[in-house]
Amino acid sequence: MSYKFTKWLILIVPTLVVGVWEVVRHQFLMPYVSMELGNVLTPILLFAVSITLLYRWFAYLERMQEELQRERALKARLEQREQLARELHDGIAQSLFLLSVKVDRAERQQQTAGSAYDWNELRKSIHEVNRYVREAISDLRIPPSSREGEADEASMSAIVRRIAAEQQLALRLDWQLDEADWSAKAKMELVSCLREAVINAAKHASVKDVEISAFGDAQDFTVRITDHGCGFVQDDTTYSGRYGLRIMRERANEMGWVLEVASRPGETTIAIRGGGDSR
Numbered sequence: 242m243s244y245k246f247t248k249w250l251i252l253i254v255p256t257l258v259v260g261v262w263e264v265v266r267h268q269f270l271m272p273y274v275s276m277e278l279g280n281v282l283t284p285i286l287l288f289a290v291s292i293t294l295l296y297r298w299f300a301y302l303e304r305m306q307e308e309l310q311r312e313r314a315l316k317a318r319l320e321q322r323e324q325l326a327r328e329l330h331d332g333i334a335q336s337l338f339l340l341s342v343k344v345d346r347a348e349r350q351q352q353t354a355g356s357a358y359d360w361n362e363l364r365k366s367i368h369e370v371n372r373y374v375r376e377a378i379s380d381l382r383i384p385p386s387s388r389e390g391e392a393d394e395a396s397m398s399a400i401v402r403r404i405a406a407e408q409q410l411a412l413r414l415d416w417q418l419d420e421a422d423w424s425a426k427a428k429m430e431l432v433s434c435l436r437e438a439v440i441n442a443a444k445h446a447s448v449k450d451v452e453i454s455a456f457g458d459a460q461d462f463t464v465r466i467t468d469h470g471c472g473f474v475q476d477d478t479t480y481s482g483r484y485g486l487r488i489m490r491e492r493a494n495e496m497g498w499v500l501e502v503a504s505r506p507g508e509t510t511i512a513i514r515g516g517g518d519s520r
Contacts, residue, residue, distance in 0.1 A: 243344070245301055246303075247298050247301060248302070250298060251298050251299070251302075253289065254294060254295070255287060255290060255291070255295070258287065258290050258454050259283065259284065259286075259287060261281075262283060262286055263283070266279045266282075268510065281353055282303075304306075318491045326476045327384050333374050337367060337370060337371040337374065338371070340367055341364070341367050341368075341371070344360060344363060344364055344367065347360075349358045365427070365487070368485075368488075376445070386426050396420055397416075397418070397420055397423075397428055397431065397432055397435075398414065398416040398418075398420075398455075400432050400435075401414065401416070401432070401435055401439070401453060402414065404435070404439050404440075405439055405451060408439055408440060408443035409443070410439065410442070410443055410448070410449065410450055410451050411449060411450035411451075412450065412451060412452075412453065413450065413451070413452045413453070414450075414452075414453050415453070415454040415455070415456075416453070416454075416455050417454075417455060417456040417457075418455035418456055418457060418462055418464070419458040419459070421458070421459070422458065422459040422460075424459075426496075427459065427496060430492050430493075430495070430496050431464065431496075431513065433490070433492060434454070434464075434489045434492055434500075434513055435453070435464070435466065437485050437488060437489050438466040438485075438489065438511050439451055439453075439466065441485045441486075442466070442468040442470060442509070445470075445471075445473070446468045446470025446471055446472070446509060447470050448468045448469060448470040449473055450464070450468075450469075451466065451467070451468045452465075452467040452468070453465065453466050453467075453468075457515075457516070458516075459516075460515075460516045461515065461516030462514070462515050462516060463512060463513070463514050463515075464513045464514075465510060465511070465512045465513075466510070466511045466512075467508065468508070469507055469510075470507075470508075470509060471505045471506060472504045472505050472507060472508065472509050473504050473505075473509070486502060489511070493513055496515070497515070498513055498514060498515040499512075499514045500512070500513055500517075501512070501513075501514070
């Protein structure tokens, strides 16, 4: 039933019930029901109708009002998140990109002039800040749940699917990770690592698909990201010049996890282990 129809029922039904009762009482029940008894039965009948029908309709109206309020609040939150994401993209993200271009230009000018300066640390800082901003934009575009009592964030597996879709990668996902008991920070860090790995595979490995498997729980888990791309040379444990991998390692170390990278032509595997498997 619609909201408007329910309101009309609440208004009309008591009047009809009382009217029908009075007609029946005066036309057919006068020999059996006295005036005094009829006057007592009328409010009793109205109360019975109110309890059986009107109470349910009022409860239905209240539920509809609550759902409407939730929908309005959700719409307002979505608009605010989208506006903030747009401002981040149009402001900070573009400014960081322009700064990165200027750093590259300054480095080329110095090389032409014959002077030397190590721009790697500055480039790393720009890359890291830009990545954080992109992550914030991406997270803001995850729609919050419209159901009361549910977490605003989507499940990690759903976020991984969305990231792969954004990068136009076919995803082969084997997600058996129990997402219960994970702290918000742990989820954020793991998703950030997965995002970094997927984006790196799309940008640098020249692949069309990626494989991700995850199993375990918050205390003991293993997540693997595999692509069958060009691979790269693992020159040292710090991955000099590979800022994405360095950031992933820093995130993993901060959480007490272990990040393992194995790469060769035709396959690169990144494993993140926590808990029992990390020892």
